[in-house]
Amino acid sequence: MAAPRAAAASAKQVTRQNFAEAVLELRAHLEACDYVAVAAQKTGAPTGWRRALPVDTAETAYLKAKLAAESFQPLQIAVCPFRQRNSYPSTLVAYPYNFHLFPRDELQLGMPSYSFSCQPCYLSTIANDGFDFNMCIYDGISYLSRVQESLAREKIFTPRPHQLLSSPNTSVADSVFMNRIKSRIVNWRKRYADPSKKHDGSLVSSLSRLILGAETYGSRPSMSIDVCSDRQVQLVLEAVNHISDDLVSLVPHKAGVGRAVRVIFTNSKEDKNLLLMDIQKLEDEQNFKFRGFREVIDLLSSSQKPIISYSCLNDLTMLHTKFIAPLPPNMHEFMCSLKMVFPNVVDISHLWRQIGPLRKAKNIQAALSYLQRQYFVPIEIEIPQQDGTSSITKNEQNVLRITKLFAKLSNLLKISPECQLQSREQCTAVEEYCNIFYPSCVVGGSDDANFAFESDTTETVSTDNIIFLWGFREKSVKELKSYLIGLHQAFSEDFEVKLLDKTCSALIFRDSNTAMQLLKEIGSEGPSLNRFFSEGLKAAGFEVYKKVCRLGLWDSDLAEVLEDVSSELGVPTLPECSTSQIYWNSELMLDLKEYLE
């Protein structure tokens, strides 16, 4: 008996036209929800050996995710706060939002992105799914990261109404300054507050304006008072406050340089309120240019709700580099920085791997369909009707599938947000599953017939057991393995072969001593390897591969860059400063908690 099918759902489509109202709604929904599902649609994905491979450690997988996050551009980000009700059947209330982004240079500063990469096959696929590029590029919401906003505010500043602080005791110099300013403002204000003055001739008015330094702010009279310290700003504000209630002060929002406080005259209390509303509106428009979509990220961060995502490493590195700061050079710094923004991130694929038969599921749809067949977890999804748009893009479906799958998995794994309130029941806090990311590795094609029967063969393999091999010509894995057996006695040991791209393969030995010995003989060019060398084969250890990733030599074939780095070092391996580990299976798990110690 299948769970009732979710109604055809549509997320709220958000562009810069309706961004302000959507943010208000999202803020309210975030307060009421338990979790937030996030999915992103980008302009491309890594290809070739730049994808996460079975031989990657957490560090090299991070470097590849960093490359993709910096190259490609998010076009849509779907955000779906949802909450669960503990009724029978379980009910899920979801509020999906689909934000269309485009990195428009709103402030003419060359930010947020000078350029970004696109993959034609990717764009064609999402075009066939109904993606509206015109909407995205014409009306997409722009953004600046936090670091970019700081840089931008140094170049552009706007005056703001300043709050008067409680003043300490004033000194004699302060009193003299304040009295002088007060006298100047009073004389200037008289021209507008006193009706009898309006009978002056135009020449006298012009001369008065020149002497008093009068200006206009929009349609209202104003004047500027030069100040040279924060203290003087406070004194001017005090003086203005004492004189009258019909004056408004604007203070430039930048420190460190000479500036002026602007005093504006208003006719009445209503006029003053209108002026303050206008100033607030200008400030909001400016904030939109300074932050844009980042306001949503800031909302998610301040809500502290767990983030549910798929291919977390790719999505979170993208969120970090676009909306927070440039990515750090290594995994450890990235995790520390990310945890300050999103303390709890759940990779949905890590959750489904907690259930044995789901380990072989390759994507969300496979996991959902398996659960539908094998488990009875009825879930009702309520989506309060948003606007009436009927088009559903792949990104929205993804975020709703993540939501639904998480609800089913949390039911099976007994994850509850109210865990501490039900001490008698065996509940599990969601924090136990947080911050464990799976790099999105492309699984080799396996037949569905083997799905239920193949045993879990995940095991830990040290990087010392790996040798990278290149120089063979157009061989399959089987051909290469039988070809190697006849070349050297080391290949009579038990080892596996995996093609990384057309030009390079990885050999994984069960015995690390065999691999180390072979690399030493290759380095010293022993006579037993004459056939190996005459065939044109080359080999290198894992440290060379790690150096390739660290140097960012992404543009060539893997064999070419391995050859370049090997010949530059002069030896096929480096001194072993450290030994990392990979998980030799198509499902790779990176336990990132160890990087936080």
Added chain:
Amino acid sequence: MQVPGRLRRVLRAPPPRILLYRAISSPPPGGGSGVAVKQVTRGNMEEALEKLRGRVREAAFVGLDLEMSGVTSAPWRDTFELDRADVRYLKLRDSAERFAALQLGVCPFRWDPAKSAFVAHPHNFFIFPRKELPSDCSSHEFLCQTTSIEFLAKYQFDFNTCFREGISYLSRAQEEEALQKFNMLHHGRTVTSSTNSEEDGDMPLKSASDILFTERMKMNFKEWRDAIASKPMVDNHLSGNIKCGSGQFQTVFFKMRPAIILNGFSSHQLKLIQQVLRKNFRDLIFVCTFGEDDTSEKKVVYSDTDEDRILLMKDVQEDLLKNREERIKSAIGIRHVIDLLSSERKLIVGHSCFLDIAQVYSKFVRPLPSSIKEFALSFHKFFPHIADTRHLMSVNQAVQKLMKHKSKSLSSAFLLLCPASYSSVEKPSSHSPVTIEVEGDETMSSRFISGAKHEAGYDAYMTGCIFAQLCAYLGIQFEQFSPLDNLATNTKLQKHINFLSPSWNSGTVLDLSTGMETPDPGYTRRYPAAVYDNIVVIWGFLSKVRPKEIKDCICKVFGSGSVTTVFSIDSTAALVQFKKQESVNDFLDLKAVLERADSAISILHPLSTILEGGQTRAAKYDTYRDICSSSESKYLFADQAEAVCATSKNQLIENVDGNLISDVLDGVALASVTEEDGIIPSSKNQNVAEATC
């Protein structure tokens, strides 16, 4: 495509619609505003190509324009006045390779003697670099420059049409590679099929289900084959279904031989079936064919003799060959247009079209060569007659006077040179404007949209209009022009053919027929000529340093007037040209010494303004060229330089004589104390290597 003016045009308002309407001497048939531009996508590419061929054949010249996804991949890859010709080409090559062509404008102009007017047919081709062949191994990734995409969006570029229905393409080099690879596959398969009877690696039957499946399939095939072989071909029973145990095979005919269609089997099961046939049945052959929509169909075919089997395999191979060749031909796509223009040998007109022709070469011929000379000569064979309207405007004195203080962008030139109303402009009678009409297909009116939008087809039309007016200024009398005349060989025009203005500020002109770049007297040079051997590139400033500060601190050391020019590449780097060439080595040596000597003198030295922070680097001009030729692209020049140096294998070994430090410091101290200009330490080791990276 206007390379230097492109970003500048983002800030300029588009010309209003009324002016565009008045720019046309006579409205197109059927009325309506603007210019009718034919929109071509995948759907109507074939018919548009046929009509275009006829129009190009009749044309006197063809206007060409491209809209691209970007112009520069980093701000420092813009063209600077201190760029040498090879550096400028390397920057252009980087742009042509990284960015995609999204729209191609082609506008043939035919002279109509009866009307004494040109008749134009603007075409707008949407391009998208979709991957058509699975064997294509190029990286297939293109860059978008944000400001360029914003520019296209501002003029309502239809990205949905471009990405969904854009015409893909295959360059000539890619086509040759695909055919070559296909031929290799073909020969390889022939060898494989001749040894089909050999057992190459049987799959071990691990599970009981595999063993049972294999045995059942063996029995089924045996029954079917026996049923076929035991009955004569004329028997009517063959047309019906044959029950074979629990399975049911439907007998069909493949190339006049009985066959079974294998439907519903998994890939694992298909492997088992192939193994069964290979081991047990000599007269049953496994065949895989492809349909129109690239779906594969697996069959088992009965063949009673060895000769017949060989014939069957030959037929299958020939079908496969034909199918792949057709796919390669259809993948050529938009390149048919370029091949058409090339084969017709007409005069091609562009506006500031250096980047456009580099794009055309890179996308449709082969990857761009490493030198500008090789590129120019190769492109010249492909398109022997190119005219650049920007160059024509620059060398014509009358036009120069007319356009004084005005932008030479395409829109500005169009509005000035192609006015529709005579009375609004006072002109000499000898320069009456050339009349141009736009002819739209009556039957294809639904495919035309207004050309008021800023797109490649309309830009090609504007380019052609400007060219026609410029020809009038050159004294070419179109009234005496016969449709059979070759405009490219016109004596008044010939000396301007194949000359491009490489950039707005170089003062030079590029000759496509020789690959040489030479100064042109018609160009006004704004800056003194650059002496590249006197230039050093400096990068890695700790904070933003203004060019005047750089000049001041260097002149304190080497004397006032020792620095001719300082040009900021970006906030992290600058190019400095010295008056004398020996100052370059002196500067590099002094910098190396100051960085090694950690003392009060080096801190107080005038050069500390730019050496502060310890990250400043300097090198000769050739290093600047190497940095520009790298395929990496960082946003800041200093990051790019570090990336290039990190991957460089030529690590320069710096050998500094210990005695030199004290000598130079003494000299420096003396210079600082006495404030004499131009004092250089006389005792200098000539063997000091260049200190770079």
